[in-house]
Amino acid sequence: MPKRTRTLLLAAASMLAVAHLVSAGPLQDDLKARRARAMEKLGADSVAVFWSAPARVYSNDVDYEYRQDSNLLYLTGIDQEETTLVLMPGNRTKREILFVREADARREHWNGHSLTPAEAGAASGIETVLTASQFEPFVAAVLSGQAAPALGQRDEAHAFFDALEQGRAKLALLLEPQRTLSDPSGPNRQFAARMRDRFFGFEIRDAAPILGELRQIKSPYEQEILRRSVAISSDAHKAGMRAAAPGKWEYEVEAAIEEVYLRSGAMSWGYPSIVGSGPNATILHYQKSARQMHDGELLLVDAAGNYQGLTGDITRTYPINGHFTDTQRDIYQIVFAAQEAGIKAAKAGAHVQDIQNACDDVLRAGLVKLGLVIEPTGTQFKIWATHGVTHWIGYDVHDVGARTASLAPGMSFTIEPGIYIREQALADLPKTPENAAFIEKVRPLVERYKNIGVRIEDSFLLTDRGLENLSAGVPRTADDVERFLAANGSR
Ligand code: GLY
Ligand code: MN
Ligand code: MN
Numbered sequence: 030m031p032k033r034t035r036t037l038l039l040a041a042a043s044m045l046a047v048a049h050l051v052s053a054g055p056l057q058d059d060l061k062a063r064r065a066r067a068m069e070k071l072g073a074d075s076v077a078v079f080w081s082a083p084a085r086v087y088s089n090d091v092d093y094e095y096r097q098d099s100n101l102l103y104l105t106g107i108d109q110e111e112t113t114l115v116l117m118p119g120n121r122t123k124r125e126i127l128f129v130r131e132a133d134a135r136r137e138h139w140n141g142h143s144l145t146p147a148e149a150g151a152a153s154g155i156e157t158v159l160t161a162s163q164f165e166p167f168v169a170a171v172l173s174g175q176a177a178p179a180l181g182q183r184d185e186a187h188a189f190f191d192a193l194e195q196g197r198a199k200l201a202l203l204l205e206p207q208r209t210l211s212d213p214s215g216p217n218r219q220f221a222a223r224m225r226d227r228f229f230g231f232e233i234r235d236a237a238p239i240l241g242e243l244r245q246i247k248s249p250y251e252q253e254i255l256r257r258s259v260a261i262s263s264d265a266h267k268a269g270m271r272a273a274a275p276g277k278w279e280y281e282v283e284a285a286i287e288e289v290y291l292r293s294g295a296m297s298w299g300y301p302s303i304v305g306s307g308p309n310a311t312i313l314h315y316q317k318s319a320r321q322m323h324d325g326e327l328l329l330v331d332a333a334g335n336y337q338g339l340t341g342d343i344t345r346t347y348p349i350n351g352h353f354t355d356t357q358r359d360i361y362q363i364v365f366a367a368q369e370a371g372i373k374a375a376k377a378g379a380h381v382q383d384i385q386n387a388c389d390d391v392l393r394a395g396l397v398k399l400g401l402v403i404e405p406t407g408t409q410f411k412i413w414a415t416h417g418v419t420h421w422i423g424y425d426v427h428d429v430g431a432r433t434a435s436l437a438p439g440m441s442f443t444i445e446p447g448i449y450i451r452e453q454a455l456a457d458l459p460k461t462p463e464n465a466a467f468i469e470k471v472r473p474l475v476e477r478y479k480n481i482g483v484r485i486e487d488s489f490l491l492t493d494r495g496l497e498n499l500s501a502g503v504p505r506t507a508d509d510v511e512r513f514l515a516a517n518g519s520r
Pocket of ligand 2: 420486
């Protein structure tokens, strides 16, 4: 059984041991509420279909560890392939219909037990659970206005059938984004095209904005899971700090971090660990972890585990020998002050752009003061501060949800300013007289600060009580970082 399925399946199995069809519990209650909210937004004239993620090949006959589609996980809690959810919000009683794969003794001997319909029903709180082979006949019946056996009387789906007859029904799917006209259609778009060819009376609706809006607000249940997820990741960062020392390798720090995920019951990483020492600290998504660390260098660690589907996002940057040099501290203090400004701006009613602006003002002023930037206004400082400072977190580390939404309780996001001094950045500037003058002026400073990369990133949750830093347990001020390193590890 893949590691990531353990927790959900163990929970389901333990319920089954008590009573065969118990479908109650805080997770099931939350799942039901999520589906109810989705159905409210979809409306009575809709049928919506959500698929599980396919297995993905690692090489030859070996797959990657299975990763469920985030939307299906959000709506069902089921972490199993070949699972499909149909929502029919206008139905009289059977508004949720789940399809799971058939039992297969040989496959289960090799790969482990598959959820039976009864088990999937208990795990998800969905009462109508059918097998995968019943999906096509079900959809064909529903889209042609006929009672599907699983729904019983035709009257069960009267709202959808009325809408179909009147040509105002909707088939809601998670349509894959298409950037250009030549982008190939993904599986949902292909399904939409096939259905449009064969059936009438409905239009296709993209369900992605609805799911984005719902997932953007974490329920109290999800907030608890996210707190636990980030607490595990915080412990993992501290384990990484203990493991770092001159002469050690980046992969040793990565191993110390990921060990904490696994022994804490997290399913896996939420994104591949970034453990970059020396010049690697200036590579935003460095993932090789293959370099030996040296005295006098910084180590940038960006890592978080996936606990029961939810992922935080934490970065700490620290001196491998336990003490910041003056130049490292100069950059660190600017990034720290920028993050503090971002934290102050992150209030209910504000927008992510307010957080970005607050961080930018501090980054710009700090870099001007050091002499690495000469324009006191404008975007020249983005040569060194190259990425956005906030994104939503949740089922995906870069979670769904509109960036234009105003901040509200239940939203979770990062604040993560960074400065990366790469000599190459100067060579990459367009060849203009202004840039030539800029390069001439800042070159000595770049020489002094080159290869320093600092990002400080925490995972936040906005609640009725204000902003909660879920990763506050990981030392963050330069002094706290040094104190922690002095008290821990083999430096
Ligand atoms: N870990 C990726 C990011 O910070 O956005
Ligand atoms: Mn991030
Ligand atoms: Mn990160």
